Amino acid sequence: GVPLTDEAAALAGPPEMKARLLANENPFGPSEKAKQAMVEAMSTSYQYPFMYTRELVKKIAEHEGLTPEHIMVDAGSSPLLQATAIYYAQKGGAIITGDPSYRDLPDSAKDLNATIVEVPLTKDYKLDLDGMEKKVGTGTALMYLCNPNNPTGTMLDTAKLKAFCERVSKKVPIFIDEAYIDYVPDPQTTTMIDAVKKGQNVIVARTFSKLYGFAGLRVGYIVAQPETIKLLSKYTVGGMSISAPAIHGALATYQDQAFIKETLQKTLASKQFLYETLKKEGYEYIPSSTNFVMFPLKMEGKRFVEEMARRGVGIRNWKFNNQEWCRVSIGRMDEMQAFADAFKQLS
């Protein structure tokens, strides 16, 4: 988890920032419908949220063609990643993950003495499924895949991943973090929830934090076999931790096609503008399937972040493959313009 240290607060950035492009949030959300539902829910929020939580689980189950027993909701996907980390760490064994990838689950497991096996990405910055499969052994507790991958924004080939799940889940459980899958053209056919439907030992994590703009409201869920849900539910308070207004907001915005379409259009326009800015300044970038873009820097990452922050623009840096990288989240057009203005001064 994120401790409430000064460092964590610094990462969140000062509120007066011109462009907040550092946490892969969606500034086009929450939707008007969600906001209205949350305001209306305030007057009954003296009640515990159980029945509404149950309604959300049902709605998700119906949409995915599964039973409520296949679903567990929580305050964002982070507590569910954490519960998974605790369960598999205490079972003992190694967790296989990509590098670089989202570190939350592996880091939590590492704190509990699990062994973490990191497999570098392929040349095109995707998770190396073949390399990861080769690492599977008798001591493997879990495979963690972030698809699309954070921080690279790359997406695995769906047919290849489906075959991988079918084969590898017979040996080890596979956790697929799909926080950004709502941004790909057809999430319903690319999600590995299909593998869960087929009875495979696959856990899929989803969140309202990204496409629905709920990062500050906290709603997420996992989809898995009912026996896995039962095991993991022992390590989190689950539905009890989501506030009733947030649940009402989630119910109002889930699968709201008009809002989804508008958000995707705006995100795409801002992303296109960012691509053009980078090209104009002579920079390359990794084509992204998500609401963030990774590109190689020509200066030290830490200094770049500081210089951009001085100009009111929050972004993040990485170092891998002996190269300094910057990850820019996709924001409103005025934020992308602020990025472009500051970037021109430094490139």
Ligand code: PLP
């Ligand atoms: N998974 C990935 C890949 C993420 O990038 C994030 C947040 O940035 C999360 C999970 C956690 O999101 P939340 O707890 O808001 O659902």
